[in-house]
Amino acid sequence: PGIFAEVIDEEGNKKDEGEDGLLCITKPWPSMIRGIWGNDERYIESYFSQARKDGKAVYFSGDGAFYDKNGYITITGRTDDVVNVAGHRIGTAEIESAIAKHPSVAESAVVSILDAIKGESLFAFVVLSPASSCDLGGAIETLKELNDILRVEIGPIAKIEKILYTPGLPKTRSGKIMRRILRTIARGEEIKQDISTLEDSGVVETIVKLAKAEFE
Structure with missing residues (x-):
């Protein structure tokens, strides 16, 4: 509750059922991390450099995921790993x-x-x-x-x-x-x-x- 997560590609296009994509939170939420103490560059690099939607950077969780046949999100693991x-x-x-x-x-x-x-x-x-x-x-x-x-x-x-x-x-x-x-x-x-x-x-x-x- 309170988190709007989507599985998208790097350009913000929503993935179809069964297609691997990036697990992103495309709208802000109350407990969203707002920065890393003393290191704003690392914050942006870590969370907002991978995907964009409607021309704006969105929060990337670092995980890959896909939609199952019921529309639920299944996490596949860290995308880099x-x-x-x-x-x-x-x-x-x-x-x-x-x-x-x-x-x-x-x-x-x-x-x-x-x-x-x-x-x-x-x-x-x-x-x-x-x-x-x-x-x-x-x-x-x-x-x-x-x-x-x-x-x-x-x-x-x-x-x-x-x-x-x-x-x-x-x-x-x-x-x-x-x-x-x-x-x-x-x-x-x-x-x-x-x-x-x-x-x-x-x-x-x-x-x-x-x-x-x-x-x-």
């Missing part, structure tokens, strides 16, 4: 934790890309460790080795389809990796998110150039 591969829901943190066991991997971020057969597949952005000396052949071999690790740690459904080696990852000043931006890049879409609040906004341009050179 779950990938649906052929009906199997896989946590990105679990994948990143597994591939971190490879000695050449210093840091990684895994997002979903659209797949005509599986619905979604895995795209990994990987920062190599300083000790790594991967050339093209070594990079291909590293991808095979990462998938070998995933097969053992998680199962054969967890397979990285595409990988991009980058010098860094887009992070907020608090250290959070902005997977929404990486997902946009991985899918070849135009970046509409605000990158001015990132710790190093230049890394986004670098990753975009690398992705275009690698996949276009």
Whole structure:
């Protein structure tokens, strides 16, 4: 009671029955959080940067959801944290934790890309460790080795389809990796998110150039 929640896309269009979307609260309510002490930028970035409706930013809960046949909302989980591969829901943190066991991997971020057969597949952005000396052949071999690790740690459904080696990852000043931006890049879409609040906004341009050179 008192909360008007909707399942919409990033442009504010209401999703149809069974379609995954963003769980947003599109009208203010009495107990609505009004800010984060001493950090207005983080407040806007965390809650009002993902979706808009009628040209205005709306509160995004951080969860994915869908309408069932009766019109009730079913929550599917955190949008940044779950990938649906052929009906199997896989946590990105679990994948990143597994591939971190490879000695050449210093840091990684895994997002979903659209797949005509599986619905979604895995795209990994990987920062190599300083000790790594991967050339093209070594990079291909590293991808095979990462998938070998995933097969053992998680199962054969967890397979990285595409990988991009980058010098860094887009992070907020608090250290959070902005997977929404990486997902946009991985899918070849135009970046509409605000990158001015990132710790190093230049890394986004670098990753975009690398992705275009690698996949276009």
